Amino acid sequence: MIKGIFQFYTMRQFKLTTDILVAEEIEKVLRNESCGAEVIFCGSVRSSSKGENVVALEFETYEAMATKELHRIADEIEMKWKVHSIVLQHRLGRVAVGELAVIAAIAAPHRKEAFEACQFLMDQLKATVPIWKKEILTSGEVWVSAFP
Numbered sequence: 001m002i003k004g005i006f007q008f009y010t011m012r013q014f015k016l017t018t019d020i021l022v023a024e025e026i027e028k029v030l031r032n033e034s035c036g037a038e039v040i041f042c043g044s045v046r047s048s049s050k051g052e053n054v055v056a057l058e059f060e061t062y063e064a065m066a067t068k069e070l071h072r073i074a075d076e077i078e079m080k081w082k083v084h085s086i087v088l089q090h091r092l093g094r095v096a097v098g099e100l101a102v103i104a105a106i107a108a109p110h111r112k113e114a115f116e117a118c119q120f121l122m123d124q125l126k127a128t129v130p131i132w133k134k135e136i137l138t139s140g141e142v143w144v145s146a147f148p
Contacts, residue, residue, distance in 0.1 A: 088102070
């Protein structure tokens with residue numbers, strides 16, 4: 001991505017996995033001497049939704065399309081903000097209450113662009129990436145997305 005007369009290359013890492021996510025590992029990936037800001041958002045499974053008790057969440061994806069869309073989002077981030085790293089990890093399969101479902105992270109020279117880019121990454125993930133969520137409740141199961 002060209003920023004003014006300089007080229008600025010962004011490191012991208014996207015991981016869709018059934019493995020447990022570990023936030024501490026993300027910081028190692030983000031660390032860079034040219035960056036003064038690292039924003040790491042961790043989204044975990046909460047114990048209730050709309051007044052009902054949640055047992056777990058289940059996530060499904062169309063992986064090829066999801067990866068393509070994540071790169072499109074990264075392209076847009078690079079056009080709007082100067083960032084060094086874009087990292088997104090999302091769990092697939094069954095995720096228990098208290099476990100991390102998603103980690104979104106940005107490293108940038110300054111905090112404002114890191115915060116804004118990370119929020120944009122999460123907002124676009126929810127709006128456009130084909131990852132579908134089913135809530136496993138004590139009263140039954142319900143797809144939160146329009147369709148799996």
